[in-house]
Amino acid sequence: MRNSNQPNNSMAISLVRPKSIFWHNLGKNWYKFSRNRLSIVGLVIVAGIIISAIFAPWIIPYPEHTGPFVDFENTMQPPSLQHLFGIDNIGRDIFSRVIFASRGALIMVVVVLALAVPSGVLLGLIAGYFQNTWIDSIIMRITDVFLAVPPLMLALAIAAVLKPTLMNAMIAVTFTWWARYSRLVYGMASSVRNEYFVIAADLTGASKFHILLREILPNCLSPIFTKVALDVGWVILVGASLSFVGLGEQPPIPALGQMVSDGATYMPNYWWMSIFPALAIVLTILSFNLLGDGLRDMLEIGRD
């Protein structure tokens, strides 16, 4: 991706693929990242959220409140020192439930991106390499179709025909997400394939597999990473929206969107039931976005 490997009129035409900028210069990258304090704030909060989600069953004050638990003696209590976010309509500690629910949100992000990104990238690579052939047409026309509906809408429809579980919500979001990556990579791959180092590899008899994965892919990585970093917030948003309408983790297991929608019924007087999960959603998306912005600034070339 560095301009140095652009075909030019100078004597030396590079036939060697440029080294991926991401894995080298780690020190310089960290410097670029850490210059923006907000990125550091994002990184710290994200780290906190991830750690607390992983260790949730051991660190939350009332672990049994995340399962089938009712306590009709103590319901609807406002936030206090024992119960930081208050108690809900059937006596469960909302703080414990919010922390526990962030697990589902993070698992969704990991699963969706781990499935959607490689498949989208691979399809985009193939379509870009075989540009202007029938392979390109088929892949990119299907991509167009999946890009033609708002992701939330399509995910709602798919999740709705399946059984409402976290797993199916993840499948639904994955189905809507891959197309963005194949579009992104398609554009890059179809220009990188004309670079001299790719042509050289082709001439020396490298396999298609080698060319796609070892020559073209490394040169598309930093925009992909940038997009992944910025997409995390969107996946959380879509996931929370799905669980808000009831298409996600089912009660009694808590999910952030589900808690907001449950609490909405008790809105005026028992505001803490939905406001705290809502704020948790905002904080999670916010911190991932800050982190993502930092990563983008770090990876984007020529933006010093």
Added chain:
Amino acid sequence: MKIGSFLLKRSLHSIFVIFGLSVVIFIIGRVIPGDPARMALGPRAPEEVVQRLRQEMYLDKPLPEQYFYWIRGVLSGDFGRSLVTKRAVSEDIKEYLPATAELAIFAGILMVIFAILLGTLAAQYKDTWVDNLIRALSYFGVAIPAFVAAIIFMLLFGYYWPILPVLGRLSPGISYPTRITGLLTLDSLIQGNFVVFWDAFKHLILPSVALSLLHIFQNARVTRSSMVDNMRKDFISAERGYGIPERVIMFKYLLKPSLIPTVSVMGMGFPNIFASAFLVEMIFNWPGISRYGINAMMNKDLYVISAVIIVFGSIFVVMNIIVDITLAFLDPRIRFSTGRGI
């Protein structure tokens, strides 16, 4: 390329996309495990009723044939019959879509106005407190899903500071205007009924702000960074050199080319507003397509789900064409070259 052939090419592409979408949504509906007729009627329905529904839905025919029957109906405006409301899906959509459309269009207008306004302000006062304030607001704005904004507005304006209505489209006691377009504000304006217009307008404010918030800030950031990039360009320095007033440079020469990326992002934003209207409507009790759609989704009402998806896909496709035309207007270099997408 001439605008006529450009439009023709884009329309053909759009038709293809919608056709592909219909195939996708059909497959999603039919390939899932389980029998749609059985799922629609529930486990306790007698077998012969289920059998009759299966025949009505052509479920006993092979898949391609099923698709053919369905798409033939869709092309003539017949989306099938809803299993929940027992009415024609097209009629239901005609009834519920205008309320959603009014909300989404109003939110879209807010998005365009405020995104450009905030973005321009931030760029004009770059690196001052104005810019920093807008940036800080944007970080939060982009992180607030529409339904969270709706809940917070509900709490603030519904209970603590009741200056705006939070439920429905009209106050109780005010009767709906005669239906022309289905958009209450437009209908009441056409009929000169300003009482209804004002009431409908007030009801629109909170839901549409909740819907557009995220997109306002997202696009404000896009506009700002694009304007800041363009400020460094030579043509702006040249205009400064000619002594053209700063204000004129800002709005006449800088804003137009800077809006190019904004328009692209907004084109994607508008269909997303439509989709999130689903959630916001639930909270504000807005009688739009959301309750109908959600109901259909919960009951696996396949005809309704596919119809809603196709309607939304069509909105998206039309939006893309509008965006392309706007871009060509903003950027003479584009000259209607037909690249893929925007």
